[in-house]
Amino acid sequence: MATTVQVTFDAADPAALSRFWADALGYELDAPPAGFETWDAFLDARGVPGAERNRASAIHDPEGVGPRLFFHQVPEGKTAKNRVHLDLRKAPGVTDPAERMRLLEVECDRLVGLGATRLTRHEPVGLSLGFIVLRDPECNEFCLD
Structure with a gap:
């Protein structure tokens, strides 16, 4: 189990x-x-x-x-990059690179509206289908994948 x-x-x-x-x-x-x-x-x-x-x-x-x-x-603030992070799978199975990134951008805008901070966009290249890195309101990094 x-x-x-x-x-x-x-x-x-x-x-x-x-x-x-x-x-x-x-x-x-x-x-x-x-x-x-x-x-x-x-x-x-x-x-x-x-x-x-x-x-x-x-x-x-x-x-x-x-x-x-x-x-x-906890009393202390965040001091370094996360060693583990969440990937929010908002475009699973979407293989068209342009459509996939469009869907991730729509979700990124929604999350920024909730209080997230956008950090970087990584374009599709090689084995990567592309993703966007953000931070939650307490600076924990996470990805839109």
Whole structure:
């Protein structure tokens, strides 16, 4: 049996970063635990002060296909390039280079509108079908592929 994977992000603002990635991926915020209508009700029951309520957030694929993403607050900022990154597959199976890059550009514009920063565009060459590199609102690199 395969091991289930969760991808964890260090974050300054877990709530905001989880909302960005939920919008980017079409994911949903995790629901509060059973028996609680809201996360605030759950955190009230646990005695968590208001100032500590943005320590973590999580999102999931509503279709249950993709991995859960977990965001937890850390005191330090990002200092170097990611050693692992997400590739958002927005043109799988599209073999026409011009159409593929057009589709990636449309998605890039949408993600920039959500708060991402565009870094570089890599044209189709050799084995590469082309891709675009971006950063999320907390400067984590990711690719449109």
